[in-house]
Amino acid sequence: MLDPSMNKQEDLAGSVTNAIDATLLTILKTYYRLCRTSSEKQTLIEDSNLMRTLCDNAADKRPQVALYVCKILLALSRDQTNSSHLAESEELKKAIANACEVDYVSPQVVNGLLIVQSRILNADKNPSYGHAHTKANRNKLNKQYVFKFHHPNEMQKTFIEKSCLEVPGVISVCFQPSSYGLRCIVRCKETVDARDIANQILSGDDYDMVQLLVRLEDGSQQTLEFYRDEEEDDKKCLQKELPQYLDDNVECFDPSQCVLTKEQSEQQQQHGSSWFSLSALKFW
Known part of the structure; x- marks a missing residue:
């Protein structure tokens, strides 16, 4: 029990x-x-x-x-x-x-x-x-551009993403719906210029103009536009033969205007005569 x-x-x-x-x-x-x-x-x-x-x-x-x-x-x-x-x-x-x-x-x-x-x-x-201002410290290493497009289809979105990622220095690309169509947010290094990204997108046949959203100091937004013909004009300017500018530190001379050419000077130095004595003979 x-x-x-x-x-x-x-x-x-x-x-x-x-x-x-x-x-x-x-x-x-x-x-x-x-x-x-x-x-x-x-x-x-x-x-x-x-x-x-x-x-x-x-x-x-x-x-x-x-x-x-x-x-x-x-x-x-x-x-x-x-x-x-x-x-x-x-x-x-x-x-x-x-x-x-x-x-x-x-x-x-x-x-x-x-x-x-x-x-x-x-x-x-x-x-x-680790500690304070984590996101701010990370964002100091790169920047972002926001492009806007009017309702692109899936093939156009794929082309835009591929074009952006082909630009050296681009880190990531994402899309965000908006009231006017679609935002393309491109995160990249500080050295990347927005025109390089726009020109890469304009290199295809889908777009003749790309719009970039820029936020001003007062908080308002401004739209910058890049056109395909501007890119073509830039290429034409680069293809033009530009004048050759001489460096001030480079000594240039015309042999026909010299009293004694370099070859003659080298020959006379080998024989022990100076250019001054030879040039003086022409005047005496």
Whole structure:
């Protein structure tokens, strides 16, 4: 026969465990709401109690606990600046890696933790972009041009994309629908000129004119137009025979106007006579 006192102890232990589980779950839900609504996520990342709770329960066998740990980490790592702060915690990295390896964690949680792990690793590999003004620092390395086209078909879009990518220094090309048709956003290096891209598009048979959107200092937009005949005029100018300009540092002479040519000078030097003595003989 079982001792009734033992049953009471088991019931009491079970109720205490359930109370602890409920308290932990309540704490995690509260932290999750803060992570979703707070704009100061760095303050939450610096909370040692929160980070300790996340590390200890990332691979928890209780499904709800592991799920909310995953949700909190996803919310905290959404921004790359915050991901770089999370990357500073080696303990968190180990906890996430361990949680992805165990077999009792649900696939949903594992998928979320893998996303968090990817964000942290990417932030850790790019420390120069790690903290403040990440996007601004990246944009300093390149610039973008915005061309507009009136409802091009799929073949024309393919030609535009191919033409832009053939220009040296172009990084990427994407299209964006607009009220007047389609925007073509070209991201490129600082050395690329808009005319080079426009001329490459005009080299085909689909367009005689390309429009470039330019934003002025007052915020308004202006449209610049590049025409095919302008490109042809430029080519004709380059094909014309231009005058040859002499460098001031280059000494040029006409042999017929010289008292003594270079060949005569070399011959006389071989025989030991100077050009001055020979030229003087013509006058005396």
